[in-house]
Structure formats: C-alpha cells, structure tokens
Amino acid sequence: MKSPPPSNARALRSADKLKLETQLCFALYSTLLGVNKVYRSLLREFDLTYPQYLVMLVLWDKDRVNVSEICDQLFLETTTLTPLLKRLEARGLIRRRRSAEDERQVIVSLTDEGRALRQQVKHVPDCLGAAMGGSLEEIVELRDKLKKVRSKLFEAA
Amino acid sequence: MKSPPPSNARALRSADKLKLETQLCFALYSTLLGVNKVYRSLLREFDLTYPQYLVMLVLWDKDRVNVSEICDQLFLETTTLTPLLKRLEARGLIRRRRSAEDERQVIVSLTDEGRALRQQVKHVPDCLGAAMGGSLEEIVELRDKLKKVRSKLFEAA
DNA sequence: TGCGTTTATATCGCGCGCAATACAAATTGT
DNA sequence: ACAATTTGTATTGCGCGCGATATAAACGCA
Numbered sequence: 076m077k078s079p080p081p082s083n084a085r086a087l088r089s090a091d092k093l094k095l096e097t098q099l100c101f102a103l104y105s106t107l108l109g110v111n112k113v114y115r116s117l118l119r120e121f122d123l124t125y126p127q128y129l130v131m132l133v134l135w136d137k138d139r140v141n142v143s144e145i146c147d148q149l150f151l152e153t154t155t156l157t158p159l160l161k162r163l164e165a166r167g168l169i170r171r172r173r174s175a176e177d178e179r180q181v182i183v184s185l186t187d188e189g190r191a192l193r194q195q196v197k198h199v200p201d202c203l204g205a206a207m208g209g210s211l212e213e214i215v216e217l218r219d220k221l222k223k224v225r226s227k228l229f230e231a232a
Numbered sequence: 233m234k235s236p237p238p239s240n241a242r243a244l245r246s247a248d249k250l251k252l253e254t255q256l257c258f259a260l261y262s263t264l265l266g267v268n269k270v271y272r273s274l275l276r277e278f279d280l281t282y283p284q285y286l287v288m289l290v291l292w293d294k295d296r297v298n299v300s301e302i303c304d305q306l307f308l309e310t311t312t313l314t315p316l317l318k319r320l321e322a323r324g325l326i327r328r329r330r331s332a333e334d335e336r337q338v339i340v341s342l343t344d345e346g347r348a349l350r351q352q353v354k355h356v357p358d359c360l361g362a363a364m365g366g367s368l369e370e371i372v373e374l375r376d377k378l379k380k381v382r383s384k385l386f387e388a389a
Numbered sequence: 390t391g392c393g394t395t396t397a398t399a400t401c402g403c404g405c406g407c408a409a410t411a412c413a414a415a416t417t418g419t
Numbered sequence: 420a421c422a423a424t425t426t427g428t429a430t431t432g433c434g435c436g437c438g439a440t441a442t443a444a445a446c447g448c449a
Contacts, residue, residue, distance in 0.1 A: 095306075100271075151406075180414095200255065224266075311399085
C-alpha cells in the first residue's frame, strides 16, 4: 500500500535482497533439491546416486581417465571422488588401477557391466526433460546462462 | 564431419543427451557447487554454512516459526533441519522451544545475537550478485525460470 | 470414552562435498 | 646425483540431505 519507491526503480533495498524469493542463489539451490529428488527415484533401480551417475557419464564419454580429470569435469575435489569411486568399484561398474607410466595416477575404467549400464539408463535424460518441462530452446538457453554464471563463480571464488 | 543429421533437426540423439555439457541438470549442479564455494568464503567469518544462512533468512523475514514451516520454505526435510537448528542454537543465534498450545511443535525464534547478525551480513547478497555478474534483469529472469522448473520438478517427484 | 489416524519432530544410517592434512611419485633446479 | 618443489591421490573430520523408522501429541469419530 504505502511502500516507498526506491530512488532507483531498478534497485532493491537491502532488506528485500535478504528475502528468499528474491534470491537467484536460493532458486538455484532449491531447484537442485528438486533435481536430486527426481534423479533419486529414477536411479534407484540401478542402485546409483546422482553424483555416481555423473561419473558414469564421464566414463561413457571417455573411458580410462585418471581421477583428477574426473574432478575437473565434475567440478569436484579428489576428497569427494576417491570414496565415491571406491563405491562404484565395489558395485562392479568401474575398475581403479595405478598407471604404469605415472605411479601417482589412478586410471579409472569401465567394466563390462559399467559399459552395459549405458543402454539401460539412456532414457533418463528424457525423463528429466519431461519432469522439468519447457521446450528444447528454453532448456538450451537456461543451460548456457547457468554455464556463464558458473564460470564467473569459479573465477570469483 | 560425417555426423548423420537427426530426422528432427531440433532433437538430440540419445548419445548426445548423455554428454555432460549438454545437460541442464549438470549445469545446475555444477553452478551450485560454485555458489556454495563463494558462500563458504563469505560466511566463514560469521561461522555460518549456507543452509544455516538460509534458515536465518527465513527467521529475519518472520520470527517465531515452527520447524515444518522452515522445511516448507527451504524445500528441506525435518531430518535435515533438526540437527542444523540444534547447531544454530548451540551457536547462540536461535532458540528452540516447544509450543504451549501444541506440544508437538517446536517454535524457533531469534536471539538478540541472531537478530544483530542481520546487519553484519546485509552486504552478502551484493557480493554474490557481483560474483555471478549479469544485470538485474538477467538475474530476475533466470531466477523466475528456475522457480518454474523447480515447481515442475517437485510436482513430478 | 476410547481407539485408530494424522501431525510434528526426532533418531539412525549412509552418501556426498570440502577443508586440513599426509605422503609417495614425479619433476625441477643446481 | 641430490635436495626442494610440485603433482596425484588418500585419510580424517564435519555438515548437510534424505530414506526408514520411532514416538508423543493432537484429532476424528463411533
């Protein structure tokens, strides 16, 4: 009713910026909670978590990569990936072996079961597209805007 | 070079949909990793995590709410919030008391220290805006598109 | 009144996600 | 050749985030 207009019509008052609905970051955060929720129900039958599924995506694209290359592609730390990879190995989807050329490196490769899984999950991206709604154009646009924000964030941090 | 064009020029082949760079979900996931990274460095001095900060945002907007109302606003489960709230209480920022009217409810309220913290962090949203770049219009547009995706995801799951 | 159901919160177990730290292999500089 | 540095991975500790489960309070209804 009597809310005073800010001096600059495009700016927000400090109090408004502290509101949840205003914040892009919270929209991102809460949307990802929804993404995880959907992936959980989709990947449940394969006994996979979403981060594990992401590692499989990396390997299906390029087999036999070392740990730090997976780190780089997924924006994750070794600390996160080492135990995750061990679980994938225990599950029988991947193998981990020290490189012969460079003993420091651990080469991650797909097992036959890991390779075979690809066919079973190939419908998953479509399931998510359906769950999120929107046209292909909208999805591509949103994705590329996020990538831009992501690169800004990682160079800022 | 010799990649066969799909029957529908706007559609993607199943193999391409399984690539990381193609996926909107991974863009979301990895962008949030960047968001968390920036928030960690910003909130470090206040000894706050990002989810804890979100709870404070809820309380600064409306003091004296029960746990499930915080759950609803943050899209989180009680399971996540109960221990988080205990940590905030141990840190001296909030109080937790059983409601007198309904003994099942736990009413969460700000301490003086919790209320005072608001002034100290009010620059944080601007810091993130700067870290993410982009105009206010772009941010608002991206935020609202994410909200739309979020509502779809939660009704799908 | 009494009994089944719903609601609100809590406990437990597990898998991320990262900072701090450790350590061995590889590389570099002298 | 050897010491210092860098690189690649692993270990530990802690805070989410949620499914499965538990429990007490409130409610509904015969």
